[in-house]
Amino acid sequence: xxxxxxxxxVAELADRFRSSSGVVLTEYRGLTVSQLGELRQSLAANAQFxxxxxxxxxxxxxxxxxxxxxTDLLEGPSAIAFVQGDAVEAARGLRDFSRTYPxxxxxxxxxxxxxxxxxxxxxxxxxxxxxxxxxxxxxxMKASLxxxxxxxxxxxxxxxxxxxxxEAKRAAEGDGGAxxxxxxxxxxxxxxxxxxxxxxxxxxxxxxxxx
Numbered sequence: 584x585x586x587x588x589x590x591x592x593v594a595e596l597a598d599r600f601r602s603s604s605g606v607v608l609t610e611y612r613g614l615t616v617s618q619l620g621e622l623r624q625s626l627a628a629n630a631q632f633x634x635x636x637x638x639x640x641x642x643x644x645x646x647x648x649x650x651x652x653x654t655d656l657l658e659g660p661s662a663i664a665f666v667q668g669d670a671v672e673a674a675r676g677l678r679d680f681s682r683t684y685p686x687x688x689x690x691x692x693x694x695x696x697x698x699x700x701x702x703x704x705x706x707x708x709x710x711x712x713x714x715x716x717x718x719x720x721x722x723x724m725k726a727s728l729x730x731x732x733x734x735x736x737x738x739x740x741x742x743x744x745x746x747x748x749x750e751a752k753r754a755a756e757g758d759g760g761a762x763x764x765x766x767x768x769x770x771x772x773x774x775x776x777x778x779x780x781x782x783x784x785x786x787x788x789x790x791x792x793x794x
Contacts (some may be wrong), residue, residue, distance in 0.1 A: 611686065612659060
């Protein structure tokens with residue numbers, strides 16, 4: 584490959600590293616062209632699977648700031664899945680294909696700048712798809728909002744019952760003293776309860792025959 588062609592290839596690989604949310608490095612020794620085509624087709628929605636040259640890929644990965652953990656694995660026939668969609672689905676596609684065709688060996692990868700070993704890639708593949716996780720999150724949020732709405736709706740009724748109870752309590756306290764008999768003042772001018780009333784004496788009249 585001419586020097587200019589190598590520079591172009593390195594630049595393209597570096598751009599793909601930078602534009603991908605993650606990459607998974609594999610070894611494809613023993614796979615046929617048709618099998619590689621089948622794998623590319625299965626990953627098409629979430630990743631671009633490409634056979635790469637180790638020397639050029641190391642240079643491109645270094646330029647893109649990819650960790651040394653990945654570049655150290657660039658040995659033997661190498662192919663990289665550049666993740667541009669759902670990383671979980673891409674990892675699941677690689678895992679399932681490797682179960683059918685053990686010639687595909689998952690060697691490691693990088694996701695959001697963090698290195699992944701083969702076990703990490705398998706764990707990623709075991710996660711639920713992004714759509715399922717989002718649906719569960721939306722369901723949890725909906726249930727939480729419904730509970731909050733029920734609480735807010737119940738507040739006016741609770742306040743009304745509280746106000747009614749306070750009014751009833753005030754009314755009961757007001758009626759308690761209305762029917763009680765009035766106390767008799769000790770200074771009253773009326774007769775004592777146990778003493779009979781006396782009639783007033785008649786006034787003396789002047790005798791008309793006097794004198």
